[in-house]
Amino acid sequence: MRDKSLFKFLTIGLLALWLGIFVLIPNLMIVVTSFLQRSEEHFVDVLFTVENYRKLFDPVYFGVFAHSTLLALVATLLCLLIGYPFAYRLARLTTRWRPVLLVLVIIPFWTNSLIRTYAIKTILATKGLLNTVLLALGLIDAPLRLLYTSSAVTVGMVYVLLPFMILPLYAVIEKLDSSQIEAASDLGASRLQAFIRVVIPLTLPGIIAGSLLVFLPALGMFYIADLLGGAKDLLIGNFIKNQFLDARDWPFGSAASVTMTLAMAVILLAYYRSIRRLNSGGI
Amino acid sequence: MARWIRNGYFLLVYLFLYLPILVLIATSFNASKYGTSWQGFSLKWYASLFDNSLLVDAAIRSLIIATLSATLATALGTLSAVCLYRYRFAGRQVLNALLFVMMMSPDIVMAISLLMLFIVLHVQLGFWSLLLAHITFSLPFVIITVYSRLSGFDTRIIEAARDLGAGELRTFLRILLPLALPAVAAGWLLSFTLSVDDVIVSFFVTGPSFEILPLKIYSMVRLGVKPEVNALATILFLVPLLFVTLSQILLRRKK
Amino acid sequence: MSELRSAVVELKNIVKSYDGKTILDRLDLTVYDGEFLTLLGPSGCGKTTILRLLAGFEAADSGEISIAGQAVNALPPEQRNVNTVFQSYALFPHMNVFDNVAFGLKMKKVPKEEVRQRVQEMLRMVRLEEYAARRPHQLSGGQQQRVAIARAVVNRPRVLLLDESLNALDYKLRKEMQVELKQLQRRLGITFIFVTHDQEEALSMSDRVVVMCEGRIEQIGTPRQVYETPANLFVARFVGEINVFDGEVLERIDPQVIRAVVEGLECTLRSERPFARGEKIKILLRPEDMRLSEARDDASAEGRLLGKVVERTYKGMTLDSVIALENGKRILASEFFDEEDPSFDYDPGERVAVGWVKNWEVVLPDAG
Numbered sequence: 001m002r003d004k005s006l007f008k009f010l011t012i013g014l015l016a017l018w019l020g021i022f023v024l025i026p027n028l029m030i031v032v033t034s035f036l037q038r039s040e041e042h043f044v045d046v047l048f049t050v051e052n053y054r055k056l057f058d059p060v061y062f063g064v065f066a067h068s069t070l071l072a073l074v075a076t077l078l079c080l081l082i083g084y085p086f087a088y089r090l091a092r093l094t095t096r097w098r099p100v101l102l103v104l105v106i107i108p109f110w111t112n113s114l115i116r117t118y119a120i121k122t123i124l125a126t127k128g129l130l131n132t133v134l135l136a137l138g139l140i141d142a143p144l145r146l147l148y149t150s151s152a153v154t155v156g157m158v159y160v161l162l163p164f165m166i167l168p169l170y171a172v173i174e175k176l177d178s179s180q181i182e183a184a185s186d187l188g189a190s191r192l193q194a195f196i197r198v199v200i201p202l203t204l205p206g207i208i209a210g211s212l213l214v215f216l217p218a219l220g221m222f223y224i225a226d227l228l229g230g231a232k233d234l235l236i237g238n239f240i241k242n243q244f245l246d247a248r249d250w251p252f253g254s255a256a257s258v259t260m261t262l263a264m265a266v267i268l269l270a271y272y273r274s275i276r277r278l279n280s281g282g283i
Numbered sequence: 284m285a286r287w288i289r290n291g292y293f294l295l296v297y298l299f300l301y302l303p304i305l306v307l308i309a310t311s312f313n314a315s316k317y318g319t320s321w322q323g324f325s326l327k328w329y330a331s332l333f334d335n336s337l338l339v340d341a342a343i344r345s346l347i348i349a350t351l352s353a354t355l356a357t358a359l360g361t362l363s364a365v366c367l368y369r370y371r372f373a374g375r376q377v378l379n380a381l382l383f384v385m386m387m388s389p390d391i392v393m394a395i396s397l398l399m400l401f402i403v404l405h406v407q408l409g410f411w412s413l414l415l416a417h418i419t420f421s422l423p424f425v426i427i428t429v430y431s432r433l434s435g436f437d438t439r440i441i442e443a444a445r446d447l448g449a450g451e452l453r454t455f456l457r458i459l460l461p462l463a464l465p466a467v468a469a470g471w472l473l474s475f476t477l478s479v480d481d482v483i484v485s486f487f488v489t490g491p492s493f494e495i496l497p498l499k500i501y502s503m504v505r506l507g508v509k510p511e512v513n514a515l516a517t518i519l520f521l522v523p524l525l526f527v528t529l530s531q532i533l534l535r536r537k538k
Numbered sequence: 539m540s541e542l543r544s545a546v547v548e549l550k551n552i553v554k555s556y557d558g559k560t561i562l563d564r565l566d567l568t569v570y571d572g573e574f575l576t577l578l579g580p581s582g583c584g585k586t587t588i589l590r591l592l593a594g595f596e597a598a599d600s601g602e603i604s605i606a607g608q609a610v611n612a613l614p615p616e617q618r619n620v621n622t623v624f625q626s627y628a629l630f631p632h633m634n635v636f637d638n639v640a641f642g643l644k645m646k647k648v649p650k651e652e653v654r655q656r657v658q659e660m661l662r663m664v665r666l667e668e669y670a671a672r673r674p675h676q677l678s679g680g681q682q683q684r685v686a687i688a689r690a691v692v693n694r695p696r697v698l699l700l701d702e703s704l705n706a707l708d709y710k711l712r713k714e715m716q717v718e719l720k721q722l723q724r725r726l727g728i729t730f731i732f733v734t735h736d737q738e739e740a741l742s743m744s745d746r747v748v749v750m751c752e753g754r755i756e757q758i759g760t761p762r763q764v765y766e767t768p769a770n771l772f773v774a775r776f777v778g779e780i781n782v783f784d785g786e787v788l789e790r791i792d793p794q795v796i797r798a799v800v801e802g803l804e805c806t807l808r809s810e811r812p813f814a815r816g817e818k819i820k821i822l823l824r825p826e827d828m829r830l831s832e833a834r835d836d837a838s839a840e841g842r843l844l845g846k847v848v849e850r851t852y853k854g855m856t857l858d859s860v861i862a863l864e865n866g867k868r869i870l871a872s873e874f875f876d877e878e879d880p881s882f883d884y885d886p887g888e889r890v891a892v893g894w895v896k897n898w899e900v901v902l903p904d905a906g
Contacts, residue, residue, distance in 0.1 A: 007451060008370055015363040016374065019381045022419040026396030033399065043402075086296045089289060100531070106476065108300050111307075111520045112345075114482045114497040118508060119303035119516075122310070129306060162300065212387065220391030223482050227504060237391045237483070244395050244487070257392045268387060439628035442595050445615035446622045447642035447693065457641075461632045 027261075034254035043250045052255035061239070061256075068235040071150060072218035075157035079165040079214045080207065082158070087169035087206075091176070102170065105163050113160045117227050120156055121147065124228070148230035156224040161217060165210040172206030208271050216264055236260055304520055311513035329518075332511040341499040342515055345479060348410075348495060352417035353474035359418070360425025360474075361467050365459055367426070368433045369441070382423040393420060394487035401488060408490035416488040417481065421474035428473060432466030433459065543570040546696055546729050547592065552601035554587055561587050563753040565601075569697070569731060574723050576732045578740040579750035580776065585733045589699045592731070593622045606696050616645070621690035625702040627682050629674040635661070635685050636670040642693040660692040663722070680711045687719070691726065698723075700732045704739065716743055737777045741765060749773045767900060774822045774900065781828065781869040783821040784904070787813045796901070801865060805841045809901040818904035827898045828871035830859065833889040842891040845869070847884045859884065861892055 034052055039045040055061065090101060108116065123129045124146040131143040146152055176199065184194035200207075220237035236256065243253030314325035332338065367375065385393070397419070401412045440462075444454045460467075482497045489495065500512055547569035554562040562584045569575050577585035590596045591603060594615035603610050610618055621642070630638050639660055643653045661667045664684040674682055683703065690698055700719075704712045720743050723730045734740055740747050741761040749756045749764060749772075757769040768774035771782070785800040790813070798807050800821050807821065833844055848868065849860040856872045863869065869892065884890055 007455075008366060008372075011362045011366045012370070012372060012378075014359065015366070016378065018359065018419070018422070019378065019385075022397065022400070022415065023381055023385055026400040027392075029399050029403065030392070030396050082296060082299075085292060089293050103527075104297065105300065107524065108304060109476045109480045110523055111304055111516055112482065112497045112500075113480050114500055115307070115512070115516045116303050118500065118504060118512075119307045123303060123306055159299070159303070162296075216387065216389050220389040220483060222391070223486070223501060226501075237389075240391055240395060241486075244398065250399070253395060257395060261388060261392055264387065264389065436631070437626050437628050439624045439626050440630060442593070442615070443622070443624060443628040443630070443689075444641070445595070446593055446620075447689070448616045448645035449641075450614075450616050453645065458630060462630075 030254045030257050033251055034258045036251050038249045038251050040248075043248065049251075052251045053259070055252060056255060056259060064234045064239050065236060068219055068237075068239075071154055071157070071235065072215050075154050075161065075218045076165075076211050076215045078154065078158045079162050080211060083162055083165035083169055083210065084207070087166045088173050090166075091170050091173035105166055109163065114223055114227075117156050117160065117224050120152075120159060121227050124152055124155070147228060150229065152228040153225050153235075156228045157214075157218045157221060160221065160224065161214045164213040164217070168209040168213065169203065169206045172203045176202055205275055208274065212267065212271060215267075219260060304516075307513050308517045308520070310510065311517040313510075316510060328510045328514040332514045332518075335509070335511050338496075338499060338509075338511055338515055341494055341496045342519065344493060345496040348413055348417055349475050349478035352414055352421055352478050353471050355414075356418045356421035356474045357425050357467060357471040360422050360470060361429050361460075361463065363422075364426045364429035364433060365455065365463070368430055369459075382426055385420070385423045386427070390420070390481070390483040394484045397484065398487040407492070408488060409493040410489075413485060413489040413493060413495070416484050417478045420481070420484055421477055424473050424477065425467075425470035428470040429463050429466045432463055436462055543572070545569065546571040546606055547731070548602075548604045549588070549591075550602040550604075552588075552591065552603065553599045554584075554591065554596070555599060561753050562591075562598075565753065565755060567748065567755065567758075569729060572727050572729055573745045574720070574730045574732065574743060576734060576740040576744035576747045577750060578734060578737060578747050578777070581735055582752075583750040584753040585735075585750050586701055589622065589701050589731065589733055592618075592620055592697070593699055594618050619695055620697045620699055621693050621695040622699045622701065623686045623690050623703045625705055627674075627686040627706075629682060629685055629689070631674055634671050634673055635666060635677070638674070638685055639689045639692050641689065646693070656692055660688045663725075664688045679707055680715065683707060683715060684718075687722070691722070691728070695728065697729045697731060700730060702733055702735070704734070704736075712739075719743065741777070747777075749776060751776070768822065771820060771822075771902060771905065774902075779825050779870055779872075781823045781825065783823070783867075783869075785819045785821050785901075787815055787817045787819055789815060798901075801843055801863060801867065803841065803843055807899055807901050808897045811901065811903070813901075813903070820902045820904050822900040822902065823894050823898070825858065825870040825872035826856070826874075827895045828869065828873075829893045829895065830861070830871055830873065830884065831891045831893065833891045842893040845890060845892050847886050847888050847890055850884065850886060857883075859890075861890060863892070 033044055035048055035050065037045045037047045037049050037051075056065070090098070090105075093101070095101075121128075125131075126143045126145065126147070128146075130146065131140075134140045135143065180202065181194050181198055184198045185191070189197060219235060220240070222235060222237035222241045225235045225238050240253045240256050240260075243249045243256065247253075311328055312324050312326070313321055314327065315322040367378065393416075397412070397416050398408075400406075401408060406412050440458060441454055444458045449457060482501070485495055486498060486501070489498065496515075500508065503509065503512070545568045547567075549565060549567040552562050552565045553560070565584075565588070567588070577588060579585050587596065591598055592605070594610070594613060594617075598611065605618060605620060630641065633641070636657055639657045640653050643656060648656070658667065658670075661670055664687060666681060666684055666688065669677060669681060669685075674685065677685065683706075686703070704715050704719075707715060716739060719730075719732075732740075732743065741764070744761055746758060747761055747764045748758050751772050757764055757773045759767075764773060764777050768777060768780075774780045774782070783800050785798045785807075788797040788799060788804070790796050791806065794808055794810055795806050796809055796813055798805065798819060798821075800807070813819065831842070843863055845861040845863040847859055848862050851858040851860075853872075856874055859871045859873070861869050861871060871892065
């Protein structure tokens with residue numbers, strides 16, 4: 001009995017210690033810092049203030065938040081529209097190559113996303129691949145200005161985050177019992193009706209999980225905005241990064257992080273609720 | 284016709300996922316310095332890559348961090364998953380909640396929170412801070428992967444092992460670990476991938492004393508990326524791909 | 539018979555509760571060496587908890603557990619000389635049949651050659667020699683079941699614990715395994731403690747049956763005692779189908795016989811229990827002890843109740859009838875075919891007289 005309690009104690013102790021030091025304390029530090037004042041010498045002065053939060057509602061900063069949220073929403077929607085039919089097809093394939101095809105979705109990650117974003121930059125450049133092809137096909141007369149636009153940032157986000165949408169969708173669609181769809185058509189539902197009334201509700205947990213995994217990181221991907229959007233397309237991520245590394249205003253950056261985390265918590269809570277309702281609803 | 288459209292769409296998504304990488308590979312063999320027009324096949328960027336030790340060193344550092352962080356995160360994560368699966372203890376729910384929050388919280392928040400921690404603790408930003416950060420963001424993924432594999436098994440299996448005379452340690456080594464092994468391997472691979480792919484956390488928690496590849500490239504972007512980067516990216520993409528393909532072929536032949 | 543045998547398992551004053559809910563309430567139980575004992579009861583009655591306490595997966599809140607004369611309360615499962623056959627089998631999915639069966643011996647550091655011999659001998663006994671290299675998922679349910687038994691028995695435990703072990707099998711296989719288990723137990727001489735909620739299984743396999751309800755033991759006895767002379771209404775109802783009549787004692791005629799009114803009918807009943815005059819009683823009768831005959835107007839004079847056939851069900855061996863008595867009570871009668879008897883068949887709606895085989899009734903006080 002003694003080796004059991006020792007093993008248990010050591011492992012759980014180590015995990016708790018790790019999470020305490022590297023998750024709990026740092027996050028508490030952000031919360032505390034967000035209520036302190038900025039200092040030129042020591043990063044922060046220990047003086048309580050809510051000024052940092054008030055400043056967030058300044059139209060200049062609030063605009064950044066709104067714009068970043070909008071971009072993230074568009075990217076999430078695009079990922080869903082592209083990813084759902086793809087995941088559905090992949091999960092329903094009967095070939096023995098299915099595991100390989102699934103791995104092919106993950107392999108791009110072995111190339112660092114910054115390098116891949118840089119590759120997109122070369123494709124979208126004025127003299128890049130896309131313009132060259134379009135000119136050669138005679139679809140356009142002069143090169144388009146694709147880079148340094150909101151669309152370029154959105155494309156970059158969709159590109160980097162698409163697998164995060166596909167994988168959870170694949171997981172739920174694969175578990176889908178095809179007899180349930182057959183039952184729906186047996187009861188007179190058309191293919192579209194069966195899809196809307198049966199398939200979508202059953203795969204909703206995957207849709208929500210995938211959307212969260214795209215939406216939340218999309219708020220913070222400052223390097224995509226840096227590379228593809230130039231300076232004007234600020235995301236919340238760029239804003240926080242600038243406060244910490246350039247403006248050296250830790251309290252203000254912390255306040256932005258806390259707000260973002262709180263928004264995330266609200267979304268997650270709604271997600272949990274909907275999952276629980278789905279489970280107890282018996283569908 | 285519908286089938287043709289479906290398959291076409293399927294391929295199009297793969298093309299979208301691989302196009303940037305294919306472009307990188309193609310440019311790496313292009314003699315042109317600016318990569319916009321094809322000026323003939325050349326290996327000169329590969330040659331100059333190996334003269335550019337800064338870039339190669341950064342890539343090697345990235346791989347070292349990825350290997351170490353994946354291995355340590357997998358070790359700690361597997362043990363933790365086993366404990367979370369085996370034992371009921373006070374605070375178990377709190378640990379679960381923390382892990383969930385970690386998986387969901389945006390990278391940028393984790394990045395600045397760790398930056399503040401390291402500065403307050405006077406940890407110099409470099410190898411150690413980077414390693415600790417990478418282990419931390421990989422940990423929940425390993426735990427969830429291993430835990431969900433274990434929870435797919437009948438808990439009576441552990442009781443059966445105890446019943447047949449296996450103590451706590453032997454139950455772990457002979458039953459739980461072999462059962463969890465595929466998930467442990469998947470957890471390692473996932474951690475490795477996350478580490479290699481990460482930009483945001485690394486950007487905040489490492490310093491000039493330990494520069495890894497994405498940060499090196501990030502700093503190069505403003506000044507114009509050298510074509511050697513394409514050659515490096517090609518190598519980093521093709522070598523593991525070749526490795527995986529070979530192992531797959533060997534595995535299939537063995538069967 | 540119990541005095542001749544020595545106890546191998548003793549539970550004394552065991553209390554066990556989860557979340558404030560009492561599962562076992564001051565339970566005492568003695569299991570004798572070499573017997574086939576069945577714990578029978580509805581789900582949640584605590585029978586599986588007894589097995590888990592004996593195996594060491596759970597600890598009792600209070601009370602004493604001893605196996606082969608040794609107190610085992612503080613002993614972890616791996617140090618107890620008992621083995622379990624799990625309801626779900628709990629075979630190790632990553633090991634083949636041979637390694638599954640060899641696991642316990644390897645844990646005890648039995649020499650390799652002996653492990654090989656004992657495992658092979660065991661596999662021969664359960665007729666799975668050719669399957670030694672298969673993985674559990676490549677076996678049928680019945681084969682998995684036999685691996686689970688072999689894996690436990692190969693360790694030669696003092697007591698083998700079987701937790702609802704036949705539940706997952708289909709009807710025919712289950713019947714076969716019942717016979718096989720019984721044979722195995724006779725051959726090995728190991729004490730079996732078997733848990734089930736299937737009364738038929740309990741009666742056909744056991745030397746003794748322990749009927750349990752809500753953490754208490756209602757009756758311990760041979761299958762025959764439990765079936766024919768149930769100690770109370772719960773046992774009577776749980777072990778097989780039974781008809782319950784209401785009655786009232788009129789007088790005692792002699793030490794074995796009382797006179798009573800049963801559902802309005804005056805008759806004599808066999809009972810040695812002390813009853814007071816006017817005491818309310820319950821009269822229990824198995825469906826197969828009921829007798830049906832044509833209804834004549836003087837039926838009640840012959841000690842028969844009148845009723846109407848509501849339903850007839852053909853069961854192969856027997857013909858079952860549901861009869862509504864005149865006071866509305868429904869009873870079940872189960873008759874064996876007698877092809878010589880032309881008056882045997884009754885149609886639904888037909889009036890019949892209902893009697894029973896004299897002296898086969900069980901009379902219990904009306905507990906309320």
